[in-house]
Each structure stands twice: as C-alpha cells, then as structure tokens.
Amino acid sequence: xxxxxxxxxxxxxxxxxxxxxxxxxxxxxxxxxxxxxxxxxxxxxxxxxxxxxxxxxxxxxxxxxxxxxxxxxxxxxxxxxxxxxxxxxxxxxxxxxxxxxxxxxxxxxxxxxxxxxxxxxxxxxxxxxxxxxxxxxxxxxxxxxxxxxxxxxxxxxxxxxxxxxxxxxxxxxxxxxxxxxxxxxxxxxxxxxxxxxxxxxxxxxxxxxxxxxxxxxxxxxxxxxxxxxxxxxxxxxxxxxxxxxxxxxxxxxxxxxxxxxxxxxxxxxxxxxxxxxxxxxxxxxxxxxxxxxxxxx
Amino acid sequence: xxxxxxxxxxxxxxxxxxxxxxxxxxxxxxxxxxxxxxxxxxxxxxxxxxxxxxxxxxxxxxxxxxxxxxxxxxxxxxxxxxxxxxxxxxxxxxxxxxxxxxxxxxxxxxxxxxxxxxxxxxxxxxxxxxxxxxxxxxxxxxxxxxxxxxxxxxxxxxxxxxxxxxxxxxxxxxxxxxxxxxxxxxxxxxxxxxxxxxxxxxxxxxxxxxxxxxxxxxxxxxxxxxxxxxxxxxxxxxxxxxxxxxxxxxxxxxxxxxxxxxxxxxxxxxxxxxxxxxxxxxxxxxxxxxxxxxxxxxxxxxxxxxxxxxxxxxxxxxxxxxxxxxxxxxxxxxxxxxxxxxxxxxxxxxxxxxxxxxxxxxxxxxxxxxxxxxxxxxxxxxxxxxxxxxxxxxxxxxxxxxxxxxxxxxxxxxxx
Numbered sequence: 001x002x003x004x005x006x007x008x009x010x011x012x013x014x015x016x017x018x019x020x021x022x023x024x025x026x027x028x029x030x031x032x033x034x035x036x037x038x039x040x041x042x043x044x045x046x047x048x049x050x051x052x053x054x055x056x057x058x059x060x061x062x063x064x065x066x067x068x069x070x071x072x073x074x075x076x077x078x079x080x081x082x083x084x085x086x087x088x089x090x091x092x093x094x095x096x097x098x099x100x101x102x103x104x105x106x107x108x109x110x111x112x113x114x115x116x117x118x119x120x121x122x123x124x125x126x127x128x129x130x131x132x133x134x135x136x137x138x139x140x141x142x143x144x145x146x147x148x149x150x151x152x153x154x155x156x157x158x159x160x161x162x163x164x165x166x167x168x169x170x171x172x173x174x175x176x177x178x179x180x181x182x183x184x185x186x187x188x189x190x191x192x193x194x195x196x197x198x199x200x201x202x203x204x205x206x207x208x209x210x211x212x213x214x215x216x217x218x219x220x221x222x223x224x225x226x227x228x229x230x231x232x233x234x235x236x237x238x239x240x241x242x243x244x245x246x247x248x249x250x251x252x253x254x255x256x257x258x259x260x261x262x263x264x265x266x267x268x269x270x271x272x273x274x275x276x277x278x279x280x281x282x283x284x285x286x287x288x289x290x291x292x293x294x295x296x297x
Numbered sequence: 298x299x300x301x302x303x304x305x306x307x308x309x310x311x312x313x314x315x316x317x318x319x320x321x322x323x324x325x326x327x328x329x330x331x332x333x334x335x336x337x338x339x340x341x342x343x344x345x346x347x348x349x350x351x352x353x354x355x356x357x358x359x360x361x362x363x364x365x366x367x368x369x370x371x372x373x374x375x376x377x378x379x380x381x382x383x384x385x386x387x388x389x390x391x392x393x394x395x396x397x398x399x400x401x402x403x404x405x406x407x408x409x410x411x412x413x414x415x416x417x418x419x420x421x422x423x424x425x426x427x428x429x430x431x432x433x434x435x436x437x438x439x440x441x442x443x444x445x446x447x448x449x450x451x452x453x454x455x456x457x458x459x460x461x462x463x464x465x466x467x468x469x470x471x472x473x474x475x476x477x478x479x480x481x482x483x484x485x486x487x488x489x490x491x492x493x494x495x496x497x498x499x500x501x502x503x504x505x506x507x508x509x510x511x512x513x514x515x516x517x518x519x520x521x522x523x524x525x526x527x528x529x530x531x532x533x534x535x536x537x538x539x540x541x542x543x544x545x546x547x548x549x550x551x552x553x554x555x556x557x558x559x560x561x562x563x564x565x566x567x568x569x570x571x572x573x574x575x576x577x578x579x580x581x582x583x584x585x586x587x588x589x590x591x592x593x594x595x596x597x598x599x600x601x602x603x604x605x606x607x608x609x610x611x612x613x614x615x616x617x618x619x620x621x622x623x624x625x626x627x628x629x630x631x632x633x634x635x636x637x638x639x640x641x642x643x644x645x646x647x648x649x650x651x652x653x654x655x656x657x658x659x660x661x662x663x664x665x666x667x668x669x670x671x672x673x674x675x676x677x678x679x680x681x682x683x684x685x686x687x688x689x690x691x692x693x694x695x696x697x698x699x700x701x702x703x704x705x706x707x708x709x710x711x712x713x
Contacts, residue, residue: 046713048677048678049376049380050375050376050377050379050380050397051379051380051400052379052382052400053400064710067706068706069699069702069703069706070703134545135542135545135546136542136545136546136550153541153542153544153545155544155545156544156545156691156692157692157693157694158692158694242486243685244486244544244685244688244689244692245544245688245689245691245692245694246685246686246688246689246690246692246694246695247685247689247694247695247703248689248692248694258681258685261373261376262678262680262681263678263679263681263682263707263711264677264678264711265678265710265711268710
C-alpha cells in the first residue's frame with residue numbers, strides 16, 4: 001500500500017510524466033543507438049566478422065567506398081528498386097483504389113485479394129516468384145512450352161533480373177498503397193464531385209483538380225513508406241537472385257550482407273551500412289522537404 | 298481471479314526452480330564434451346562419426362561426448378561462435394583449419410602422429426610456422442570428374458588430356474556426339490567458384506617455370522593470369538561446351554547429368570560421383586588430373602581437408618578432448634570415417650575402402666597434388682569473389698577484364 005502511494009506521489013511531481021517513457025528509451029538505446037555506434041566503430045576496423053583480433057584502419061574502409069565498382073552498381077540498383085517500386089506501386093495502388101472505391105460486384109473480395117500478398121513474408125514471396133521464373137520446371141517456362149516457345153533463363157541476365165525484382169516487389173506491396181488511397185478517397189466529400197459535375201467537368205478534370213489535390217496527404221504517406229521499403233529491399237533479392245548474376249542485382253542491403261558474411265569484411269560492410277543510412281536519410285528528407293514546400297505553396 | 302494469479306505464480310516458480318535445479322545437475326565425475334561436425338545427420342560420414350563417438354562413450358566411463366551434426370548453416374554458426382569465443386570442445390574445420398580456425402585451435406604437433414600424415418594432406422593443414430591444428434581423417438583428393446562411357450563413345454582417351462588444348466579438343470569431340478562437355482550447376486554459385494579453385498593452380502602454381510605462389514603469399518596478385526583463366530571459362534561457354542542453364546541449374550542437376558551420361562566432365566570433388574551414383578548406380582564414373590595450362594607443366598590433382606577435427610584451445614577439458622581426438626587415430630576408426638566418403642585416409646599407413654574409385658586412385662597415385670587454390674593462396678573471403686565474378690562472366694554482365702580487376706581489388710583489400 002505504501003509502495004503504491006509513494007509511486008503515485010512521484011508521478012504527481014512536475015515533469016514526472018517523463019519517467020513513463022524511460023523503458024522505451026532504454027529499449028531504443030539498446031536496440032538502435034548502441035548497435036548504430038558499434039557499427040560506426042567497426043567501420044574504422046579491419047574486423048573479419050568473427051576473429052577476436054582486429055586493427056583500427058582509420059578511413060581506409062571509407063576510401064575504398066569510392067573505388068568499389070560493385071558498390072556503384074548496388075547504389076544504382078538501390079535507387080532503381082526504391083524509385084521504380086515506388087512509381088509502379090503508386091500507379092497500381094491508385095488504380096486499384098479508384099476502381100474498388102466504386103460499388104462494384106466482388107469489391108471486398110478484390111480488396112482482400114490485392115492486399116493478401118502484403119501479409120506474406122517477403123522471403124516466401126520471393127521464393128514463390130523464383131518457382132515461377134526459374135529455368136528448369138519454372139511455371140512461366142512451362143506455360144511457354146505449351147505454346148511451343150523456347151524456355152527463357154529469366155534470371156540469368158542482370159538487367160532483366162532487376163526488372164523482375166521491381167515487378168515482384170510492386171505486386172506484393174501495391175496493396176498497401178491501395179489501402180492508403182482508399183482511405184484518402186473516402187475522406188473526399190462527394191459534394192465536390194457533384195458540384196463539378198453540374199458545372200460540366202469531365203471525369204479526367206475531376207480526377208486532376210479534385211482527387212489528386214485532395215489525396216496529397218495520402219500520396220506523401222504512401223510514397224514515403226514505399227520509398228523507404230524499396231531502398232531497404234533485401235528478402236526478395238536474396239530469394240530471387242541472391243544479388244546475381246555476378247553483382248548485377250545487388251542492392252546496398254544485400255551487398256552489405258554479402259560483404260559481411262561472405263567476403264568476411266565486417267569493417268568494410270559497416271562502412272557501407274553508414275552509406276546506406278545516409279542515402280535513405282537524404283532521399284527521405286529531400287522528399288519530405290519537397291512535399292512539405294508544395295503543401296505550403 | 299486473484300487465486301488464479303496466485304496459482305499461476307506458484308506454477309511458474311515451481312517450473313523455474315525445477316529447471317534451474319535440473320540444469321545445475323551433472324553426474325558426479327562425468328566430463329561432458331561437445332563435438333560439432335559439418336556433415337548433415339543423414340550423411341554416411343555423420344553416421345560413421347556417431348558410431349565412433351558411441352564407441353568412445355562406451356569405452357570411457359568418465360567422459361560423455363555429445364555429437365552435433367551440421368547443416369547448411371554450419372559455417373555461419375561457427376563464425377558466430379568464434380565471434381563470441383564460445384566454441385565446442387572438438388569440431389570439424391571443413392577446409393579452414395589454418396586460415397580461419399588456427400587462432401582457436403590447439404597445435405597438434407606434439408601428438409606423435411605427425412609423421413604418419415598422408416603427404417597429400419600434410420602441406421594443406423600446415424601453417425607457415427610448421428604447426429598443424431587438425432587431425433585429418435581423410436584426404437579430399439580429386440580432379441576432373443567424368444563419365445567414362447561418354448568419353449569412350451566420343452573417342453577420347455583420358456590419358457591424352459594433359460593440357461587445356463587437349464581438353465578443348467576432347468570437349469569438341471564430345472559436343473559432336475550430342476553430349477554437353479561440361480556441366481556447371483551455377484544456381485548456387487559455389488559451383489562456379491569450384492571451377493576456378495580447380496583450374497587456378499595450373500595457371501599460378503603447378504608449373505615451376507610460371508610459379509606465382511610466393512607473389513600471391515606476399516600480397517601480389519597477377520591480374521593478367523586471372524584474365525586468361527577467366528577467358529578459358531568464357532570460351533568454354535561461348536563455344537557451347539557448357540550446359541545452357543549453367544546459371545540456374547543446381548549441383549544435383551550436375552550429378553544427375555553425369556550419372557545419366559548427358560554431361561561428360563565436371564569440376565567438382567569426388568562427392569559429385571557419390572551423388573551421381575545415387576541416380577545411376579551402374580554409371581561408369583571416375584576422375585582424372587586437372588590439365589596443365591603451360592606446355593612445360595604436367596597435370597595435377599587437388600587435395601584438401603574433408604573430415605578433419607581439432608581441439609578448442611580454451612576448452613574446459615583439454616585432456617579429455619585430446620583423448621577423444623586421438624581416439625580417431627585408431628586405424629579402425631579412421632578407416633570407418635574415410636571409407637564413408639570413399640576417399641583415402643588421413644594417415645599413410647591406414648587403409649581406406651575407396652570403393653568404385655579404387656582403380657582411379659591407383660592409376661593417379663603419385664600425381665602431384667596441390668591444395669584448394671583459395672584456401673592456400675588467396676586471402677580469406679575471396680572465395681565468394683571467385684564465385685560472383687565467374688557468374689558475372691557467364692551472364693555477360695562482366696567481361697574477363699572486369700572479373701580480373703574485381704579479383705585484384707578484393708585481393709588487395711583483404712590481404713593482410
């Protein structure tokens with residue numbers, strides 16, 4: 001009883017409410033802040049990821065970032081995955097939302113069907129696509145063979161592999177965009193459409209001058225989420241191509257994993273990790289600033 | 298509700314207490330050792346290990362060994378154990394006793410059996426100071442695996458394949474009878490790395506007149522030689538001497554192709570023959586030395602660790618662990634392990650049943666053997682660069698010059 005009353009009295013003191021977020025801060029420090037600074041420290045070493053011995057090498061790992069051609073490929077791919085997936089997810093997501101916002105037969109079933117892939121773990125989704133695209137006994141080649149066409153080694157060319165990864169990621173996560181846009185569409189008052197209809201506005205004009213401006217918050221949310229997801233893309237690449245052929249489809253995330261565990265260069269891998277952190281931060285901040293400015297304007 | 302809570306708390310306390318009590322219990326005077334091996338529980342080698350360990354447990358009352366068979370994550374698991382310095386008492390080193398594990402293992406030079414080591418494996422497991430850290434139970438001695446029936450049908454005599462030119466001539470004849478000369482199961486790109494592991498010694502170290510081993514060990518990588526080697530690989534692909542699905546077929550596909558006679562040559566260890574015989578027990582298979590690159594050189598074999606075990610230097614029970622390790626030196630135990638893979642034993646004076654490959658081992662006895670190229674001459678971590686650059690060449694995403702430059706880049710970055 002005494003304990004309870006003293007606890008209550010502590011909470012009644014000014015600023016004591018701050019105590020309530022201490023557990024969250026401790027978790028944040030343990031799981032985010034400490035690993036971040038530990039990664040930063042490792043980036044200045046030549047640690048191989050398992051030995052008890054390593055040396056500090058100054059800026060060597062960071063200097064090598066500028067010489068590494070596979071890193072350049074991974075940065076370009078990361079941007080392609082991020083921007084490409086985001087672009088197509090908005091197209092599909094918005095199209096589905098516009099269609100399924102209407103009262104059509106099977107609307108709820110279609111919404112569920114489109115959102116369903118979001119619930120599947122990306123690595124499982126990646127393997128499902130792999131079974132479709134693989135050369136021997138792949139579903140796509142089996143279908144082609146029915147029509148007498150030659151089998152194609154879909155994942156054996158770097159540029160084609162990148163397109164297929166973007167495609168797989170888009171199909172999986174366009175459901176998120178659809179849900180965001182559906183929510184946005186349902187907040188637009190119908191009277192705008194009715195009034196514009198009376199004034200003789202076409203469907204396209206209604207979309208251009210009512211729907212798009214009113215969906216701006218939804219656009220920002222959806223694009224930011226998809227952009228971050230695309231820039232961090234990992235599981236689908238691991239399952240579909242493992243970064244190959246060669247280094248052709250590596251993203252920064254998979255190259256970091258490869259460099260740490262396969263090339264046994266934990267120090268260099270940590271330096272890449274810092275680069276990825278900066279890249280995501282810059283792209284996201286730039287987008288937020290841009291969208292914020294437009295909103296103000 | 299309150300009484301329910303009280304009951305739940307009592308149950309939890311009782312469960313926790315009994316768990317702590319049980320985990321603190323240990324049979325008085327019994328030393329518990331842990332042994333980890335990289336072979337999967339259902340493999341013949343793991344079964345052989347289990348039999349030896351069971352015999353050891355029966356013979357020594359005061360020691361209880363727990364054998365843990367490996368899986369595909371064995372390497373990653375061992376890396377995390379090394380990082381935390383929490384290793385098993387005894388473990389198998391899967392080819393990395395010197396470059397990766399030596400800082401964690403006890404040297405075994407004083408165990409009295411160093412002179413009995415098979416000459417094909419002794420240099421592979423010995424470091425630059427003359428120390429060795431593992432007991433090799435067998436020797437992974439291999440060359441180019443081949444289907445004897447296919448080769449015969451194509452009119453190729455294996456004895457005539459002494460250089461790469463001879464190999465290309467043989468591949469041409471094999472392609473002419475409608476068989477894929479070389480099968481690569483490159484979906485898991487280690488199979489591509491293996492090609493380079495097999496062929497790089499002929500380019501860099503086997504020929505005394507073109508020996509770059511000192512340069513490699515001193516941190517100087519000859520990029521031009523790698524470009525030539527990568528060029529051979531590319532040429533094989535461009536001439537149609539490889540399977541068309543070389544980037545998406547698997548190792549098992551390779552084994553099946555060899556067994557069924559739809560492929561003639563493969564650049565794997567003899568484990569591919571063991572797997573091929575599971576598809577077709579009657580297949581006429583064998584191996585021959587890897588052709589020389591230089592005219593002045595002669596063909597050579599590849600040797601490496603397969604089943605090799607060492608003792609953790611920080612083990613709580615070093616004496617008992619060493620007793621276990623030395624138990625494997627008994628001829629009957631070493632024979633059991635080596636025969637499970639049908640390869641020669643780690644000691645020269647121990648016989649192994651090499652089964653269907655007995656004639657091949659006899660035929661190539663005395664052929665010079667060189668270690669796996671990446672393990673002996675490249676910095677740790679380069680293996681995957683070999684695999685990825687090779688895959689890049691096959692896909693056309695990398696030129697041979699790109700591949701050689703990437704090898705040089707990573708060599709210089711990883712060399713210490």
